[in-house]
Amino acid sequence: MSDVKNKVFTSGEVAAICGVSPDTVSRWFDLGQIEGYRLGPGGDRRIPYDNLRLFMLNHGIPLERLEEGEKRILVVDDDPYYLDVIPAALAKAGDYKVYVASTGFDAGTQVAEHNPHVVILDIHLSDMDGRMVCERVKTRAETKSSRILAISGYIDDDEARLLTDYGFDDYLKKPFSLADLCSRVEHLLDLPISRIARPKQTHF
Numbered sequence: 001m002s003d004v005k006n007k008v009f010t011s012g013e014v015a016a017i018c019g020v021s022p023d024t025v026s027r028w029f030d031l032g033q034i035e036g037y038r039l040g041p042g043g044d045r046r047i048p049y050d051n052l053r054l055f056m057l058n059h060g061i062p063l064e065r066l067e068e069g070e071k072r073i074l075v076v077d078d079d080p081y082y083l084d085v086i087p088a089a090l091a092k093a094g095d096y097k098v099y100v101a102s103t104g105f106d107a108g109t110q111v112a113e114h115n116p117h118v119v120i121l122d123i124h125l126s127d128m129d130g131r132m133v134c135e136r137v138k139t140r141a142e143t144k145s146s147r148i149l150a151i152s153g154y155i156d157d158d159e160a161r162l163l164t165d166y167g168f169d170d171y172l173k174k175p176f177s178l179a180d181l182c183s184r185v186e187h188l189l190d191l192p193i194s195r196i197a198r199p200k201q202t203h204f
Contacts, residue, residue: 008036008047009047009049010044010045011026011045011047017052018061034051034052049066053066057142071097072118073099073119074099074114075090075098075100076122078124082174083102087100093182102125103128104125104127104133107133111137116146118146118189119134119137119148119149121133130150131163131166131168134148134166137167149169149170149171149184149188150163150171151173160173170187
């Protein structure tokens with residue numbers, strides 16, 4: 001990541017990262033919406049990493065488009081069994097960096113530190129309702145585009161259908177197959193940005 005932070009991007013590279021045309025990036029630059037510099041008078045535009053990251057953060061563009069490296073996944077469950085088998089399955093399934101938390105409080109700490117791309121979140125935690133954790137993840141600027149997979153063995157179909165209201169992107173009923181879990185994670189990582197839920201504002 002240190003190499004990326006020192007990088008300076010061209011208008012074309014910024015356009016590819018943000019999913020717009022180079023002309024749009026040039027317009028952002030000329031209007032002062034994204035800060036950078038020119039290579040001499042009237043020269044090519046250049047945008048440093050920190051400036052691009054701030055622009056993306058302020059405009060809701062997922063930072064994973066900018067950051068390189070393995071995908072980060074946080075598993076939150078108060079059952080030691082799932083905290084053991086889920087990370088092991090994910091490690092075999094792909095190039096993931098997996099973190100674990102057994103409480104909602106620990107989850108908040110891990111989310112703030114690692115900004116996971118996917119959170120696998122048990123609904124019924126020992127210290128708080130997982131739906132509250134989900135809302136807080138989705139209302140952090142840095143993680144509002146994170147995908148969240150709910151897991152539970154204690155909610156009925158009607159409750160499951162309401163999970164999207166809290167910001168969840170998918171749901172798996174316990175017990176589930178690890179192959180199904182890994183498939184869902186892979187799908188969530190490919191989920192279009194427009195599909196991601198935006199719940200009401202709360203704070204960690």
